[in-house]
Amino acid sequence: MRVGICYYMEDNKGKIVLVDSKNKIALASFALSMEYGFDNVSIKQISEESGIAVGSIYYHFKDKKEILNYMVNLYLMDNFQGFKEAVAGFDGSFFEKIEFIFTYKTHSFIKEEEEVNILPDNLFDYKKYYTLLTVIYHQNPEIRHLFYEMGIELYEFYVDLVQEAIKNGELRDDIDVEMIVVFIQSIFKGIIDLWVYQPHIPFEQLVNSNLKLLREAIKKQ
Numbered sequence: 001m002r003v004g005i006c007y008y009m010e011d012n013k014g015k016i017v018l019v020d021s022k023n024k025i026a027l028a029s030f031a032l033s034m035e036y037g038f039d040n041v042s043i044k045q046i047s048e049e050s051g052i053a054v055g056s057i058y059y060h061f062k063d064k065k066e067i068l069n070y071m072v073n074l075y076l077m078d079n080f081q082g083f084k085e086a087v088a089g090f091d092g093s094f095f096e097k098i099e100f101i102f103t104y105k106t107h108s109f110i111k112e113e114e115e116v117n118i119l120p121d122n123l124f125d126y127k128k129y130y131t132l133l134t135v136i137y138h139q140n141p142e143i144r145h146l147f148y149e150m151g152i153e154l155y156e157f158y159v160d161l162v163q164e165a166i167k168n169g170e171l172r173d174d175i176d177v178e179m180i181v182v183f184i185q186s187i188f189k190g191i192i193d194l195w196v197y198q199p200h201i202p203f204e205q206l207v208n209s210n211l212k213l214l215r216e217a218i219k220k221q
Helices: 021-036 043-050 054-060 064-088 094-104 126-139 141-167 177-197 203-218
Strands: 008-010 016-018
Touching: 021 043, 021 054, 021 064, 021 126, 043 054, 064 094, 064 126, 064 141, 094 141, 094 177, 094 203, 126 141, 126 177, 141 177, 177 203
Parallel strands: none
Antiparallel strands: 008 016
16 A cells, blocks of 8 residues: 655755654645545555554544645645745746746656655656546535635736736737736646646647747737
């Protein structure tokens, strides 16, 4: 049953330390859910994977729903903050940033240099990650507000990105910012869906073809 989770993290001083018990439970739950689906994972399995007794799990979480809420916050909302910081620190043009975003949110959504390396690269399947989030969204309406909140924040993030590009003279100043943001988000959603459900299409082809269309649509003449 074990899926090869790494239970170590790097603190703000660069020291390698053990993940605390609460996050070990979340890590184990997340990794098992990637393989079997959250609803198919039992507390007993989480206990066996994390090495934490069932009683101790219930000390940190009253039930599986609470584990799910914590897990989604950790691997959706917190990762989104890391994503925004990564884009802010990326030195490139608007289109280079968009390409970076499309790649970051697929191949590098959870990077080795971030706080926790959940699974080795050869075991972490980003397609399973997005599939898991989709299933969780549909099967657990009580936590959909977390997805909605992130969606609003992501929309505002793209608005700022496009407005900055217009200000810097990279894009035409006559474009409808909100329309372009919806276009970009639709492109990304389409790339993810095709990448997951039509694996015969190379990921690079999906990104490059959509970037070309986006560039032609909004570039400065």
